[in-house]
Amino acid sequence: MIELKSERVQEIKTDALIIPVCEDKDIYSAKNKMFFPKGLSEYKEFSGKEGDKIAFYGMSNIAADRIILLGIGKFCDITEETFRKTAGKAVKDAIAKGFENIAVLIPDAKKLEIGAEALIKATGEGAYLANNIFLEYKSKKEKKPLKKIYLSAKPENVTQVKKLFAQIKTVCDGTLMARKWANTPSNDKKPKTFAASIIKAAKQDNIKTTLLSEKEISKLKMGGILGVAFGSEEKPFMVILDYNPEGAKETYAFVGKGVTFDSGGINLKPGSGLEGMKFDMCGAAAAAAAVITLAKLKSKYRIIAAIPIVENMPSGNALRPGDVIKSFSGKTIEVGNTDAEGRLILSDAISYVEKEYKPKVIIDIATLTGACVVALGEDIAGVFSSDKKLAKAISDAGNSVYERCWAMPMPLDYKKLLKSGVADISNIGASRWGGAITAALFLSAFVKDTKWAHIDIAGPASAKKASDYCEAGGTGFGVRLISDLILKDRLKNV
């Protein structure tokens, strides 16, 4: 549905030709400017400021029904993200107007400080991600995605980036897969259904899938996963995806928090706190979709995803505050708060992955704490690692795909906050301050001697409001991040 074209853009027959226009610099080649509306600089209503928009109809020199100019702001502020957002805006606007197809003109990379590849990649991502609407539960499908989006670039660039373009689509499909899982309501996303859905999606590729049932989890003595599931009618599962290409030199493991609904358990969340808790499996969705994506793209590394899946509910069987459980590692945990459930299931999965697969690096991704959202806001994830190089590799990947990650401290003296009087460790900090850090320190206690990082995506995993290339709801945060991390070989020197 998205296609890169090198033919003359004025000959592409579409509902609209979209042209991003910079406020203070000409960013097009002379050839492309030939069909621009004349006297543009005279129009008072359009100066190219971000958000500016103007349409021209009945242009005799182009095949498209109309030209729409979109302002992208000042030259010095233009980044790759500008093009993701502009392409996203163009697509969303076209969908709202009921168009079927558009063409987006890509500026001359030579006139920008962004390379041709990055420019096409960003535009493609923004357009592709924006052209997706979650309509599963709508009786009337009022909006329809565009049938075709053409990106028009210079011929030499088109051949150069053909392969990259196919890769962009695969990675974006991964993001859309994660968004769909996230947006599915919890009544249609019980642990069993969610686990089966992941296995089904992974089966298409050269991935070995394993589904651990409650019986097996119980045999393995994973007290964290079992404990959180006590209160729910639904049994827990653990999904393991193992992509192991021939000759793989390194193994990287991702662990994703899969709480299909987080009520808080006996420490029941207040009404407003329950909002959005269907998204508490977004770490699982990101880890699964990323491994599926990397397998499709034939990564040279062995990549594991370990995904514990539970529902956190209160009931007569539920875990109680004060209970002590025994984790897979053998460590005992005092449950200070049943709402700190994510770390209980992750601790089992992390130590299991370390023991079973001996990966070079373990990265867990989880909607773990409200405290992380307080610290970094809703759009930035927190990265926690005692390995500075690993934390930097993750935040570099985040900057490159605009899934921003900020390295947070791991002060060892804060570990004392997790002391328990009766067990080896408590699942909550003695102080309510620094809650994202004590959560990360708790997880670190279950890693023996492997390089490990934790990404807290409680903020960016979902969004209450739509943005330029994402609807309100699950964002798929983490899929493009992990894909970039592995595809660009950023873990090589960690």
Ligand code: BES
């Ligand atoms: N799933 C929540 C974290 C969360 C909060 C995600 C808001 C998205 C938005 C997690 O299980 C949780 O409840 N954490 C508690 C921990 C506390 C009890 C130590 C929290 O953040 O309040």
Ligand code: MN
């Ligand atoms: Mn919780």
Ligand code: ZN
């Ligand atoms: Zn949770």
